Amino acid sequence: MKILFAASEAVPFVKTGGLADVIGSLPKELAGQGLDVRVILPKYEDIPARFTEQMETIATFTVRMGWRQQYCGILKLVHEGIPFYFIDNEMYYRRKGCYGYGDDAERFAFYCLAVLEALPHIGFMPDVIHCHDWQAGMIPVLYRVHYSWRDDYAELKTMMTVHNLKYQGVFGQEQFRDFFSLGDEHFGGYALEFSGGASFMKGGLLYSDLITTVSPTYAEEIQTPYYGEHMDGLLRSQKDRLYGIVNGIDYNELNPLTDPHLEVNYSDSADLKRRNKVKLQERLGLPVNRNAPMIALVTRLVDQKGFPLIERVIEELLSLDAQWVILGTGEPRYEQLFRWAADRFPAKLSANITFDEALARQIYAGSDLFLMPSQFEPCGIGQLIAMRYLSVPIVRETGGLKDTVFAYNEATGKGTGFSFAHYNAHDMLHTVERAVRLYNDPVVWKRLWANILAQDFSWRQSAEQYAALYEQLAYFPAAGDRE
Template identity: 50%
Template sequence: MKLLFVAAEGAPFAKTGGLGDVIGALPKSLVQHGHEVAVMLPYYDVVAGKFGDQVEEVCYFYTQVGWRRQYVGIKRLVRDGVTFYFIDNQHYFFRGKVYGDWDDGERFAFFQLAALEAMEQVGFIPDVLHAHDYHTAMLPYLLKEKYHWIDAYRGIKTVFTIHNIEFQGQFDPAMLGDLFGVGAERYEDGTLRWNDCLNWMKAGVLYADRVTTVSPSYAEEIMTPEFGKGLDVVMRMEAGKLTGIVNGIDTDLINPETDPHLPAHFSAGDLSGKATNKALLQEKLGLPVRADVPLIGVVSRLTDQKGFDVVVSELHHILQFDVQIALLGTGYADFEQAFAWFAGQYPDKLSANITFDLGLAQQIYAASDLFLMPSAFEPCGLSQMMAMRYGSLPLVHEVGGLRDTVIPYNQFDKSGTGFAFKGLSGYLLTKTLENALEVYYNRQDDWATLQQSAMSQDFSWETASLAYINLYEQL
């Protein structure tokens, strides 16, 4: 099959979160299964800075963004068998950041129009076009309503993936004419309208041939008022074409046996290197070097979505236990300040690193015994899978992808890959941690069994991509 991914970000070129990881890993895996895969991304200044000397110029043309005649440069780079096409327009994409500008609507309207017109220009007409999140959610609509007159495009099937339903792309309906150059009929008849706004994500859900989310549980959750962020009615209406597929992780990169960021390598068969990493991290972070104390890792954005309001409310209680916490992340100022304050009060128990450092992140995964991830909602989550691969047992709130990937410890048959609680509350978080510490201190054989089970889980894209291939073949 010929498969085309269109997304706002993709590793290693430009990445802000899980979407970037997926675009970096899934196409590569599909190529290994024998498919012809291309990816279209914006040519950001960050891409130019890192890869400008590797890309080749393909062509350029102009497109109409409403009344604006805009330049579209096409650059190409082949990596891991995947052909990456970059849409170049410095006015829109040389901003020093991927998202967060006042004209994001215009920037990504341009990107979608340019991407569709570029397919003909570069001679890559896919069997399946796969769009991701709100930034590219208008593609299925545009294919059917604006570009349907192009014969070569009529057979293209579309898949739309929701990585996070919170960000829907809600804009003034005048954008239809002003930017996309189409009439207002589909807004006026209610198809594209939601809460008196033009809603890009609603358009993607209604017009795509299939809709996926990044875990089966999240697919169920977004059909409920609690998690649907206002679109749950639409998701229930389109439930027949909705599928949840758990993301994979890049097991070549996320590998305790070869990770270049680790002082000591280790495997499920020989965990001695993990103990070395723990001692070295404790020393590096100024924590007492003790093998007998459970080290709890946290690598996260510090936001309500990630459950840190609950963590902060319980931190005084948690720090009464004989534990150490190694935290790495940035986020809401009040959470950053709270962790910094607690680190000052409990310097032997908490190291708060309010920054982002990839090397330190990998060292925390590798050194920690427990990995704390009590998200209020989590479409998929990658950190819990990465932690398990490094023998760090996740302690999670049972939602979304966390529910689908972490098997709660069962004291009777010794099964499980971590610890979990249902219902986000400080009490349940602390009680679950208490249970985990009881296993750590008093049931070392059970702990070792859990570690072996966690490290043997298959979270590779090799497996995850098979579900996508099945979906594409159905189309």
């Protein structure tokens, strides 16, 4: 089968979050299972020169956006066996960063139109366009309205994956009418209208053939008002075609036995892992102590990640017999919180308000515990990487955290981490206290490591589930026959 991933970012070209990790790794596993998988992205200015210098222009044409005729170039680069296509328009993409501009509606409207227009030019008509998050959400709408009647497009199917429902691509209805040449029938009632405007995400959910999201628990959660971001009713109505498939990680790229960023490579050696902790303590200026548990947070410093809970009990957390290391950037409130904590407790906490991939790997390798007290977490990548590096996770039971981390049971010896159910600061504190206490029990820690090592968080099983859905789509009637 031929699959085209449409997404706004992918490792190693450009990354703002976990979406990029998925798009950079899942296609390789699908290709290994025999599918012809390709990826199409915007050509951002931030893509490193070592990649742009290898790109080949394979097509140029114009894209009609309402009354506009816009230039579009398609460049191609094969990376690790996967063909990547890059949509080039300097007016939209020759600027720093991916998102956050006043014309984002127009930039990603152009992207969605260009993806569909590009197919004949690149000589690749997929069986399925797999659209990821709101930036690609209008592709299923445009296909259904403007392309499904064309013979060369007639058998194409679309899938929409929600990586984070909080981001919905809501803009003015007049922009949708203008950019996409859509009439009133696509806005009233059960259509694109949302909160007085219109939504890219809603379009993808309603007009695609199948919907997936990035964990089974999140698929259930987003059908409730608390997690549904005002789309819970819509998602309940679509529950028969909504699937949750947990994300994986690239086991070749994320491997403590071969990771070039580590001071000491290891697989299941406690001694070698502790040597990484000592090196990390030395680098960060923390007291060298092999026996004190080191607790890590590598994340965006935003409300979603549970930082209001940490803020509420930070002095109690720092009174524990443990060291803390923070890596990430985000809201100034939390950046300042950790700078203050590092100044007040310099022997207990290292605050690294930056993003550094090499340091992140060293923190995964050097830490003993990894805290993710998220308010909501569609899947989460941090806990999967932490377990790959044998850093035991402490999580709130939500979304993919609930699906991938199983609470340690002292009676049975089963479990891969520590968890708490309620979004409550003291529930989190008590769970961290328990983890620190059990760290000092070598029998417990040996069991936890054995349980983690028995898990498989590679993409293999998840890719098989995606492949099964693509196969299922092959038997769907063509769009024109469904009207």
